[in-house]
Amino acid sequence: MNIRLALSRLASMILCLSFGMLLFQGIAALDMDNRVTGAAAHYLSNAPAETGANNIVSAILFDYRAFDTLGESTVIFTAVCGIAMLFPRKQILHSARGLSFITRRGIGFVAPFILMYAAAIILTGHLSPGGGFQGGTVLATFTVLMCVVYGSGFESTHLPPWKKDLLESAGALLFAGVGLFGLIVGTGFLSNLSAGFPSGAPGTLFSAGSIPFLNIAVALKVGAGLSTIFYCMINIVEDRRGS
Amino acid sequence: MSMYFVVFLYVFLVGASLAASLINDILSSVIALSIFGVLLSTAFAIMQAPDVALTQAVINSGIITAVFLAAYSQTEKPGCYGEEPDE
Amino acid sequence: MLMLGYSSAVVIFCTGLYTIMARRNLFKTVIGLSLMEASVLLVIVTSGFIPGGVPPIAPFRGVAVNPLPHAFTLTAIVIGASDIALALAFIVKLNKHYGTADIDKIRGLRG
Amino acid sequence: MSLVLAVVTPLLCAFLIPVFHLVWKTLPVCLVGVMGLASLAASLAAACTGWVSPAASLLGGWPPDLGIVLVADRLAAPFMLLTSMGVATSLVCSLEKYGGGPWRYYAIFFLLAASMNGILLTADLFNLFVFYEIFSVAAYLLVASSMSWQAMEAGLKYLVLGTMGALFFLLGTAFIFMATGILNMALLPEALSVVPRETLTVISTCLVLGLALKTGAFPVHFWLPDAHSSAQTPVSALLSGALVKVSVYALTRISCLFFLSNGGGVFRVITIMGVLSILGGHLMAFRQDDIKRLLAFSTVAQIGYILVGVGCASAAGIAAAVFHAINHMLMKMGLFITSGDICERVGTRSIRAIKDTAGVLPANVAIFTVFALAIVGVPPLNGFMSKWFIMLFSVTDTGLCPALAIAAGTIISAAYYYGVVSALVGSVVRRNTGSPGNNDLDSPTVSASSVITGTFAVLCLLAGLAALWPPMQSSFLSIGETAVDIEGYARLVLGK
Numbered sequence: 001m002n003i004r005l006a007l008s009r010l011a012s013m014i015l016c017l018s019f020g021m022l023l024f025q026g027i028a029a030l031d032m033d034n035r036v037t038g039a040a041a042h043y044l045s046n047a048p049a050e051t052g053a054n055n056i057v058s059a060i061l062f063d064y065r066a067f068d069t070l071g072e073s074t075v076i077f078t079a080v081c082g083i084a085m086l087f088p089r090k091q092i093l094h095s096a097r098g099l100s101f102i103t104r105r106g107i108g109f110v111a112p113f114i115l116m117y118a119a120a121i122i123l124t125g126h127l128s129p130g131g132g133f134q135g136g137t138v139l140a141t142f143t144v145l146m147c148v149v150y151g152s153g154f155e156s157t158h159l160p161p162w163k164k165d166l167l168e169s170a171g172a173l174l175f176a177g178v179g180l181f182g183l184i185v186g187t188g189f190l191s192n193l194s195a196g197f198p199s200g201a202p203g204t205l206f207s208a209g210s211i212p213f214l215n216i217a218v219a220l221k222v223g224a225g226l227s228t229i230f231y232c233m234i235n236i237v238e239d240r241r242g243s
Numbered sequence: 244m245s246m247y248f249v250v251f252l253y254v255f256l257v258g259a260s261l262a263a264s265l266i267n268d269i270l271s272s273v274i275a276l277s278i279f280g281v282l283l284s285t286a287f288a289i290m291q292a293p294d295v296a297l298t299q300a301v302i303n304s305g306i307i308t309a310v311f312l313a314a315y316s317q318t319e320k321p322g323c324y325g326e327e328p329d330e
Numbered sequence: 331m332l333m334l335g336y337s338s339a340v341v342i343f344c345t346g347l348y349t350i351m352a353r354r355n356l357f358k359t360v361i362g363l364s365l366m367e368a369s370v371l372l373v374i375v376t377s378g379f380i381p382g383g384v385p386p387i388a389p390f391r392g393v394a395v396n397p398l399p400h401a402f403t404l405t406a407i408v409i410g411a412s413d414i415a416l417a418l419a420f421i422v423k424l425n426k427h428y429g430t431a432d433i434d435k436i437r438g439l440r441g
Numbered sequence: 442m443s444l445v446l447a448v449v450t451p452l453l454c455a456f457l458i459p460v461f462h463l464v465w466k467t468l469p470v471c472l473v474g475v476m477g478l479a480s481l482a483a484s485l486a487a488a489c490t491g492w493v494s495p496a497a498s499l500l501g502g503w504p505p506d507l508g509i510v511l512v513a514d515r516l517a518a519p520f521m522l523l524t525s526m527g528v529a530t531s532l533v534c535s536l537e538k539y540g541g542g543p544w545r546y547y548a549i550f551f552l553l554a555a556s557m558n559g560i561l562l563t564a565d566l567f568n569l570f571v572f573y574e575i576f577s578v579a580a581y582l583l584v585a586s587s588m589s590w591q592a593m594e595a596g597l598k599y600l601v602l603g604t605m606g607a608l609f610f611l612l613g614t615a616f617i618f619m620a621t622g623i624l625n626m627a628l629l630p631e632a633l634s635v636v637p638r639e640t641l642t643v644i645s646t647c648l649v650l651g652l653a654l655k656t657g658a659f660p661v662h663f664w665l666p667d668a669h670s671s672a673q674t675p676v677s678a679l680l681s682g683a684l685v686k687v688s689v690y691a692l693t694r695i696s697c698l699f700f701l702s703n704g705g706g707v708f709r710v711i712t713i714m715g716v717l718s719i720l721g722g723h724l725m726a727f728r729q730d731d732i733k734r735l736l737a738f739s740t741v742a743q744i745g746y747i748l749v750g751v752g753c754a755s756a757a758g759i760a761a762a763v764f765h766a767i768n769h770m771l772m773k774m775g776l777f778i779t780s781g782d783i784c785e786r787v788g789t790r791s792i793r794a795i796k797d798t799a800g801v802l803p804a805n806v807a808i809f810t811v812f813a814l815a816i817v818g819v820p821p822l823n824g825f826m827s828k829w830f831i832m833l834f835s836v837t838d839t840g841l842c843p844a845l846a847i848a849a850g851t852i853i854s855a856a857y858y859y860g861v862v863s864a865l866v867g868s869v870v871r872r873n874t875g876s877p878g879n880n881d882l883d884s885p886t887v888s889a890s891s892v893i894t895g896t897f898a899v900l901c902l903l904a905g906l907a908a909l910w911p912p913m914q915s916s917f918l919s920i921g922e923t924a925v926d927i928e929g930y931a932r933l934v935l936g937k
Contacts, residue, residue, distance in 0.1 A: 005354075017344065022643055030637065043507075067501070079415060165462075173460075191500075249331060256338055269357045363604050374615045
């Protein structure tokens with residue numbers, strides 16, 4: 001039995017090593033002279049003018065290739081839908097067990113700042129690093145922190161599952177709505193400045209047309225979704241401890 | 244940004260990945276994976292990709308580790324959860 | 331520096347593949363998937379890096395690194411995270427039934 | 442009419458379902474039906490556009506080299522018709538079976554429909570990966586949606602192998618990006634021709650391995666029998682009928698565009714995988730006693746036929762493969778739905794146990810027999826026609842070996858389908874001759890699923906006859922010509 005295990009490990013190691021050699025040869029055959037060519041060069045030189053966003057990664061994510069982003073946030077939507085299907089929650093347990101009074105007070109002081117940080121990341125996504133995904137994840141992490149500090153009772157009193165479902169769907173529908181607006185205007189699905197979204201002054205908070213809306217939509221979707229995933233998995237722990 | 248630092252970082256990166264793979268204790272390898280995520284986000288930051296570094300740090304080392312631990316805590320026997328480990 | 335990034339990515343990819351193929355614990359399998367995903371991300375980001383470049387946030391002085399791989403990587407990170415969360419959810423469900431995460435003890439996953 | 446509606450309509454349906462759930466705790470069946478009809482109409486419109494006047498639609502108003510382009514041409518159109526029919530059928534069966542209760546199931550269902558249309562339409566490699574991920578995640582969840590332990594195991598197995606496939610695909614995409622700097626599928630064939638040999642090998646290995654993992658071809662088929670047999674009936678029918686074909690489409694499209702002119706033994710590898718799938722799938726199916734597992738292994742074998750057709754690397758071979766994909770959708774969906782119905786009535790999935798019980802409806806058995814005859818390949822039916830064409834073209838393009846495998850596979854499949862059909866017929870005979878206790882089962886109920894399977898059986902016959910009609914043959918040949926016409930695709934995407 002042990003010999004069989006060792007043999008299978010050896011076989012998989014040999015397989016992995018040979019695949020690694022193949023990959024390495026493929027890399028070594030390329031010249032290591034990275035240049036920005038093709039579409040990327042166009043983005044670098046024209047994105048601020050064409051989309052109004054100073055953060056070019058945001059411009060690509062939410063304008064040039066916004067369809068990818070729609071798909072990506074749909075992956076999260078699907079996963080969340082599925083995990084909620086796998087863990088149906090008939091009743092939510094009120095576990096008020098959390099950490100000590102001092103920690104609660106301390107976190108109570110910190111909480112607004114974390115929320116502000118998330119909001120700043122989301123709203124300035126078109127100007128500086130960050131955006132809907134990062135901000136949404138910070139929001140989700142905030143709910144995780146709340147769960148650790150206050151116990152899972154926090155969820156049932158402040159953020160019941162139906163509210164999160166609603167937020168998530170609202171984010172998704174906002175995204176699709178911005179896309180459909182472009183389609184109705186006749187400039188193509190998910191078009192930004194050409195569909196008539198105001199470009200604003202470059203470099204200011206209210207600029208870049210539809211990109212801030214899409215950031216908010218994605219943040220809602222990601223934040224509510226990841227938070228749902230965490231609470232779905234954590235409530236089972238409560239279940240077991242309670243029983 | 245000296246070259247030594249970069250080499251060190253990559254060596255640690257590979258080391259953390261090997262640790263996550265080879266350690267037998269699941270909890271330790273989850274922690275190794277989390278460290279790996281942080282190192283990877285540092286590598287992204289060095290490669291001038293602040294957006295990616297931020298996302299990697301927040302998602303992989305934040306949410307995914309939390310979900311990993313939530314899942315792992317349930318493979319323990321029911322009584323073990325929340326108790327001191329020294330019994 | 332580019333070669334360094336690519337080589338470590340290849341090593342990490344193979345480590346992840348080995349973890350999936352050789353280790354007999356479901357958590358290890360998910361860790362392997364996570365490692366493989368991370369290595370692909372490293373490949374993509376490295377392919378856009380230019381030594382001496384600056385981050386692609388306008389207005390930039392000098393040569394900016396390629397922003398396109400960053401967009402791809404962001405997408406791939408989020409997709410990978412939802413895959414891994416889903417895998418963990420399945421493991422939790424299976425664990426409730428079998429009481430173990432050992433692949434050899436779970437009937438349908440052998441072989 | 443913009444092609445993007447084919448993706449966005451089902452997506453909007455999926456996003457709206459949680460909102461509707463707040464209003465109605467159980468979704469009204471007609472509401473889900475209306476949403477299904479809307480997405481069916483959008484898909485069919487896109488398929489018609491692709492068939493009649495191939496078109497590209499730009500997203501975000503950006504030119505094709507900057508943004509993402511959706512394209513419907515004559516290769517995508519038949520697959521789109523096939524998948525939208527499969528989705529509609531499966532939706533009707535699910536509605537009949539579960540009503541409007543499991544709303545998350547329907548949300549995932551519509552997401553799956555949207556992602557299938559996305560895969561079929563997109564002309565951007567990374568966008569293809571993104572839609573592939575939605576598709577896969579939704580498929581894992583649909584497999585697990587029955588919540589039984591077997592389904593969970595099958596779902597996890599599918600998830601691990603499918604994610605590995607996705608990561609190989611992503612690695613291939615990353616290598617393409619490293620080597621060329623573009624991901625537009627119309628610009629890539631030219632750009633890949635100057636890539637060094639070793640890198641091209643890595644790219645083709647990663648892409649083909651990833652797509653093969655997702656397709657379920659023989660050496661990496663482990664997830665397919667489990668997933669297809671442990672899911673509920675409508676989901677199994679959808680998985681075998683439509684989902685597998687989408688992966689086959691991606692494999693065909695990518696290998697034709699990237700590796701037809703740039704060499705690399707991709708098509709030979711596909712042929713070898715096809716031959717192995719035929720033999721392995723049929724042999725494994727022969728050993729099964731569980732009827733759904735038998736059908737699942739038979740799916741592996743049928744994928745093999747399609748892959749042999751694709752491996753011909755000629756217009757005729759690919760056309761025959763597409764024809765077989767459509768036929769397999771009709772036959773396998775019919776087989777899964779009727780056998781699911783029979784198993785539910787009898788209360789067992791074991792063929793040996795069916796032999797000993799009575800209570801199977803004669804109509805179901807008759808329809809099942811038609812499908813079994815078609816899939817084995819009895820002359821006037823469609824299965825014979827497509828297998829015959831694949832055999833014919835593979836002899837001229839890839840040699841005698843695949844043809845021999847097809848012939849051998851046909852004999853094996855005849856053997857095991859004979860076993861199933863004789864068990865079912867025996868059960869019907871037993872009921873008619875005796876066992877008075879089962880008379881309550883006699884009430885002939887006309888359900889929507891039996892109407893659909895009946896229609897599919899008629900379509901099987903019609904498709905078989907239509908294949909003899911020269912205009913039909915020439916229009917099918919145009920599918921294959923579209924697939925191998927790289928310049929035509931580039932013209933269509935780039936709008937020149």
